[in-house]
Amino acid sequence: MARLSMSEAIVAGLREELAADERVFCLGQDIGSFGGALQSHRGLWNEFGKTGRIIEAPISEEGMVGMSVGAALCGMRPVVEIMFAEFLNLAMVPLANEAGQIHFKTDGLLRVPMVVRTMFGTNADLGHAEDYHSMLAHAPGLKVVMPSGARDAKGLIKSAIRDDNPVVFCEHMGLLHARREEVPDEEYLVPIGLADVKRPGRDVTIVATALMLHRTLKAAEQLAREDGIEAEVIDPRTILPLDRETILASVRKSGRLVIVHETWRTGGSGAEMAAVVAEEGFSALRAPIVRVAPAHIPIPYSAPLQKLFYPEEASIVEAVRRVARY
């Protein structure tokens, strides 16, 4: 076992896959000797630079993703970094319009085994927090993954690289270097499309991702202490394809669902989760489904405004108390 940060865990997983499969290569801006923004590729240039598989790109997000699609169609397994998630929108055409659709449109002949890594999320430097993963989760054929910690992140990046579909791997900047977790030394994978019950409970189901998962766990402790409410906290880990079964099984037990995420409430990935449970778990529900997520306004800049903007422990607790009253 080693205690790794989420960033170290992702790099460790990437290192293992680069060593095991010479079809895997990294493409990104400043990922050579600079080591990548926020150390996203730390040490990889030293180890793999001479194999020609750590490739630096200029500021060309659409071209980088399109080039990766082309390389993947020819048998390579690209891991392309679009430095910050707000730049993903530059690559919507090759990614959403095409990459996810090629397998279906060629009736299974061609595959696009590529990973798009990207960073997002509220962090100390207050920049590039925007997260448009919900728009990508609308595109058929893509997979969207969002780990909340080191252990899941290492297993998921390895699964993403081995997956024969285009996978968008979302890395929260407030978590990458924030805390360490125990990570097994021996090789392991975390399956894509499988949620994880991070805290079992029976009174309410709370689905939360990334940084919001950690705030939700704190809220759950407070709810247990103050209200005697035992919340079951689920980390989807994969946004698309969503693990409906784990969430529905939990709602059948608790009858109440709260969804917490950092991106805007309107049209956010939580809306899809809520619709799925409303359609398929209606008879189990004893209260409305509530989403705790920011208002539909741009992310403000000043630190006190950001504190008001993002869901905090208190707003999660309040939402649970609201559904508990039914």
Next chain:
Amino acid sequence: MTHENAATTASPSGAVDGRVDLLRLMVLGRELDQTLGRVDHHWHASLGEEAVIVGSFAALTAIDVGIPHYRGPLIASLVRGSDLRRLIAGVLGKTTGQSRGRWRGDVTGEVKPNQFGSFSGSLGPPLSYATGAALAAKLQRSGGVSLVLFGDGTVNTGLFHESLNLASMLRLPAIYVCQNNQYAISTPASVAVPGSVLKRGQGYGMVAVQVDGNDVLAVHEAVRAAADRGRSGEGPTFIDALTYRVGGHWITDRSPYRNADEAKAWAGRDPVRRLTRHLIDEGVLTEDDFAAMTREAAARTEAALAQAAADPWPDASALAANAYASD
């Protein structure tokens, strides 16, 4: 060039060569293209542009990746051995088409591990795929090159810029051929491309040449030289293949935005007639040979169309619960 006769002569590397073969492919390609224009009122016809497509694709070997433009992908597919009936079935959306009706067969042609096309309605991604395929060839040390055809309208897109820049920066064996028919729907290249198409390519620090796109031998030679360059590690090439869109943007577009003199001037440079004349003058071909070639093309196309038209439609089994590739 190797021995010319009526039979297909394939070189050991797999490339189609032989001037008569090139003519036969242009004749068959034109016949197929014009036949589909009678069946599909929105067909994007390639009349007059056959030399760019045949000349460039015929210069590829089996390990090279070819990506045609949305105008003429079936002609490109024929150069690399595709079945006529299957191509037509793909245009009609029949279950016997390659994708069983899942994707349009008119703008994409046959898809193979060494041949892609467009997978959405956007212009530009195929250029980035050529860059990516060239990167794969370099990393795999396969000795392969990639070729992509695109129109003069596409040189204005962001992906044109990014794809060529990446290929030049990374010194990749990619060949970018502008099937420059001088019109993007109703917008002339003379208006949309300040400077020139050739100057655009020159701006990326790669070898950039212009060829007479209606001279199939010139196109073939330019692509062959570019492929040699790529295989030798000298990086990408840009080729501005000047041609002309004889018809409208789609088959029923009468293109009132063009003047008749311009069309007349280009009618005298028809690529099929030019090569036919050249081969007859050289004693390689007779008028009867050409007539036979034309009749054969018509017969083959008519038979393939009849079969494809009678083929069944796909049913719900061609849909799926999700679009993923499974392990």
